[in-house]
Amino acid sequence: MGKVELNNDAAILDIPETHNLIISTDTLNAGTHFIPNASPANIAHKALRTNISDIYAMGAKPYAYQLSLAFPERPTDQWFTEFTTALLKGQTQYSLFCSGGDTTSINGPLSISITIMGLAEKGTSYTRSGAQNGDNILLSGPVGDAYIGLQILQKKLTTKDDDYFINQYYKPEITPITSTHINAAIDISDGLIADLGHIATASNIQAKIQLKNIPLSPQAQKLNLPIESLLTGGDDYKLLLAASPNHTIEGTTIIGQFKTGTPTVQLHDKTGQIIPTKQTGWSHF
Amino acid sequence: MGKVELNNDAAILDIPETHNLIISTDTLNAGTHFIPNASPANIAHKALRTNISDIYAMGAKPYAYQLSLAFPERPTDQWFTEFTTALLKGQTQYSLFCSGGDTTSINGPLSISITIMGLAEKGTSYTRSGAQNGDNILLSGPVGDAYIGLQILQKKLTTKDDDYFINQYYKPEITPITSTHINAAIDISDGLIADLGHIATASNIQAKIQLKNIPLSPQAQKLNLPIESLLTGGDDYKLLLAASPNHTIEGTTIIGQFKTGTPTVQLHDKTGQIIPTKQTGWSHF
Numbered sequence: 001m002g003k004v005e006l007n008n009d010a011a012i013l014d015i016p017e018t019h020n021l022i023i024s025t026d027t028l029n030a031g032t033h034f035i036p037n038a039s040p041a042n043i044a045h046k047a048l049r050t051n052i053s054d055i056y057a058m059g060a061k062p063y064a065y066q067l068s069l070a071f072p073e074r075p076t077d078q079w080f081t082e083f084t085t086a087l088l089k090g091q092t093q094y095s096l097f098c099s100g101g102d103t104t105s106i107n108g109p110l111s112i113s114i115t116i117m118g119l120a121e122k123g124t125s126y127t128r129s130g131a132q133n134g135d136n137i138l139l140s141g142p143v144g145d146a147y148i149g150l151q152i153l154q155k156k157l158t159t160k161d162d163d164y165f166i167n168q169y170y171k172p173e174i175t176p177i178t179s180t181h182i183n184a185a186i187d188i189s190d191g192l193i194a195d196l197g198h199i200a201t202a203s204n205i206q207a208k209i210q211l212k213n214i215p216l217s218p219q220a221q222k223l224n225l226p227i228e229s230l231l232t233g234g235d236d237y238k239l240l241l242a243a244s245p246n247h248t249i250e251g252t253t254i255i256g257q258f259k260t261g262t263p264t265v266q267l268h269d270k271t272g273q274i275i276p277t278k279q280t281g282w283s284h285f
Numbered sequence: 286m287g288k289v290e291l292n293n294d295a296a297i298l299d300i301p302e303t304h305n306l307i308i309s310t311d312t313l314n315a316g317t318h319f320i321p322n323a324s325p326a327n328i329a330h331k332a333l334r335t336n337i338s339d340i341y342a343m344g345a346k347p348y349a350y351q352l353s354l355a356f357p358e359r360p361t362d363q364w365f366t367e368f369t370t371a372l373l374k375g376q377t378q379y380s381l382f383c384s385g386g387d388t389t390s391i392n393g394p395l396s397i398s399i400t401i402m403g404l405a406e407k408g409t410s411y412t413r414s415g416a417q418n419g420d421n422i423l424l425s426g427p428v429g430d431a432y433i434g435l436q437i438l439q440k441k442l443t444t445k446d447d448d449y450f451i452n453q454y455y456k457p458e459i460t461p462i463t464s465t466h467i468n469a470a471i472d473i474s475d476g477l478i479a480d481l482g483h484i485a486t487a488s489n490i491q492a493k494i495q496l497k498n499i500p501l502s503p504q505a506q507k508l509n510l511p512i513e514s515l516l517t518g519g520d521d522y523k524l525l526l527a528a529s530p531n532h533t534i535e536g537t538t539i540i541g542q543f544k545t546g547t548p549t550v551q552l553h554d555k556t557g558q559i560i561p562t563k564q565t566g567w568s569h570f
Contacts, residue, residue, distance in 0.1 A: 010309035010343045010403070012410055017302030023384055024295035025351040025400065029391040058295045066310040068353070068398040099308055106314040108393015113353040115310065115400035118295070125297055 011099035013064065015119070021063075022118040022125055024054040030109035034170075035153055040079045042170035043112065044086035049174050050189065051116035052094050053237040056176045057187040058125045060118030062094045067101035070111040130184040131203035131242035133260045138252035140177050140239040142217040143192050145169075147233025148225070161219040168217075172237040181247040188236040193277050195240055196265045203242070206261030212270045213255045228277065231267070296384040298349065300404070306348075307403040307410055309339040315394035319455075320438055325364045327455035328397065329371035334459050335474065336401040337379050338522040341461045342472040343410045345403030347379045352386035355396040415469040416488035416527035418545045423537035425462050425524040427502040428477050430454075432518025433510070446504040453502075457522040466532040473521040478562050480525055481550045488527070491546030497555045498540045513562065516552070 015021050028047050030036045038046075048065070055062050067087075075083070091097055096116075149169030151157040159165065177185075184203055188195045192214070200207045211227065220230065242258055243249050256268075267275045300306050313332050315321045323331075333350070340347050352372075360368070376382055381401075434454030436442040444450065462470075469488055473480045477499070485492045496512065505515065527543055528534050541553075552560045 010307045010339050010345075010412075012343070012405075012412075013306040013308060014407075015300035015306050021298040021300050021306065022295045023298060023351060023402075025353050025385060025387045025398075027353045027355055027387045027389045027398070029355055029389055029393070029396075031392040032390055054295050058297070060295075066308060066400045068310050068312045068400075070312055070314055070396055070398075072393075100310060102310045102312045102398070104312045104314055105317050106393060106396060107316040108314070108357075108391060108396070111314075111355055111391060111393070111396050111398075113310075113312065113355075113387070113398040115351045115353075117308075120297075122299075127295075127297075 013099060018121060019119040020122050020125060022055055022058045022060040022120055023115065024051065025113065025115045026051045026054060027111065027113040029111045036109065038170070040083035041086035044083045045090060045171045047112045047114055048087060048090040049172055050237060051114045053174045053187040055116055055118035056174060057185045057239055058118065058120065058127065059178055059182060059185065060120035060125055062096035063117045063119045064097050064099040065114050065116040067098055068113040069101065070104045070106035072106055072108060072110060126182055126185055127202070128184050128186045128199045129202035131199050131205050131258045132183050133205065133258060134245055135183055135242040135258045136245045136254045137196065137207055137209055137256040137258060138241040138243055138249055139215060139255050140175060140241070140252050141173060142215045142220065143188060143236045143238060144220050144230025144233060145217050146172055146235035147230055148220060148223070150233070150235065159223060164219050169235060172235070174237050175251060177239050177241060177249060177251050179243065179247065179249045181244040181249065182241050183244065184242040186240050188238050188240055189234055191232040191234045192236065192240065193231050193265055193267070199240065199242060200263040200265055203258070204263050205258045206264055206266065207256060207258055208266045208268060209256030210268050211275065213253065215253050232277070298384060303406060304404040305407050305410060307340055307343045307345040307405055308400065309336065310398065310400045311336045311339060312396065312398040314396045321394065323455070325368035326371035329368045330375060330456045332397045332399055333372060333375040334457055334522060336399045338459045338472040340401055340403035341459060342470045342524055343403065343405065343412065344463055344467065344470065345405035345410055347381035348402045348404045349382050349384040350402065351400040352383055353398040354386065355389045355391035357391055357393060357395060411467055411470055412487070413469050413471045413484045414487035416484050416490050416543045417468050418490065418543060419530055420468055420527040420543040421530045421539045422481065422492055422494055422541040422543060423526040423528055423534055424500060424540050425460060425537050426458060427500045427505065428473060428521045428523060429505050429515025429518060430502050431457055431520035432515055433505060433508070435518070435520065444508060449504050454520060457520065459522050460536060462524050462526060462534060462536050464528065464532065464534045466529040466534065467526050468529065469527040471525050473523050473525055474519055476517040476519045477521065477525065478516050478550055478552070484525065484527060485548040485550055488543070489548050490543045491549055491551065492541060492543055493551045493553060494541030495553050496560065498538065500538050517562070
């Protein structure tokens, strides 16, 4: 603990027999996943949080991570200090440690790949494939703030709350939601509609959500932005869950229901009409 | 097994309580770690073998790996088929599976980062830090072939055995060496002298090796290349081990001894004279 190990010695880890190891990889490339002049602290926060979010989405606790850094040129000592200081803060906040990694040079942009490990008591973790007919669709926080933050960073938009939105883009608030009544989960990285589609496909079930129930932050409510952008912009890192309707899950808002049907997402306005959702989310190419 | 999973769902793994999880990360970037026009099969072979080599260097068995692929543009179906076919061959040959990963786009060269997991019975794995005074220095195979292969690929050299050397560069022969008498180990990725230096530093001990005992392949012996190049060129992926001198370790050649002293590497010629080794190995920047 308390160190960021970057040598490529292998680490020796002891996994308790009562737990499963949950493992996931998320890679962020400058110019694609963050703007090239992002501060080292913001890059570190985003890289770590996007990965921890994947562990929360499985109902697991963060344990350790492997960090691969590919640098176009040797970073300055200051850059490296700010980067590792932010990682150490994240390690303390989310109770995990850096178990190793690799540092390489690349004839291209900075690339950060994290493979994160989490622990879950055997039988308690979930995936995107367990949603049941009648399950509520739950959301762990407001969506769209990171999308607005990105628009601000790209100088396409300016608001009175620029700092708030930019902070949500780089340091999304991520919180674990645990309950034995959760049947499936995903974290919203590609956008609410796209990631709900991933649960629908994996669970072979239809997702119906009500526009009026989807939470926006007070800051986002003040802006008159097209709702579709907020629902399809990525980087929210809130949890989207399927859970039995007979129980309240603390920290979540009900935005719809899963119903037997073709695995699609239906967005309804307050009169019950289906709103077409052409743009389903962020595509990798 | 039998699949290359590239989605970024987290995987759920069961680690036997009798074993430790050994984890290591190796990243390869086109233009830095392999030439940009390398065949997809060769890239896959090299990426997987460099990682498995790290697991062997810990005395562990390969178990699973996470694969991060950053592509400058969407690869052709043919590229992807050849790449995954080679990975599947490697998975079968070395008994491991792909537990997940991430696919991203990058405004730069192809970047492949693998985080590999291995299993070792508790108490049986080793690191680079356990070499003892009097231990033999052992090598699991000839060095320099991959360096020669790279020179050929860079059109700086041509030989009668070009195919052999290029094959050793992309598909190094890697074999596990296991014995309870091994005290420390490393795989030679940065070059024999540099990696022996890593054991010396980590174990705080001096390494003395005899030039005449260092094995070269029959193909390399035919060439009249400066020996220093062969000992400092990287990419060999042979194992360099420290082991008790009272036991034979199958599959290895004794090339020297560890002695109490300043943690350096001393290379001796056949008369016992110290040969200066200026260039210690491959540097990342």
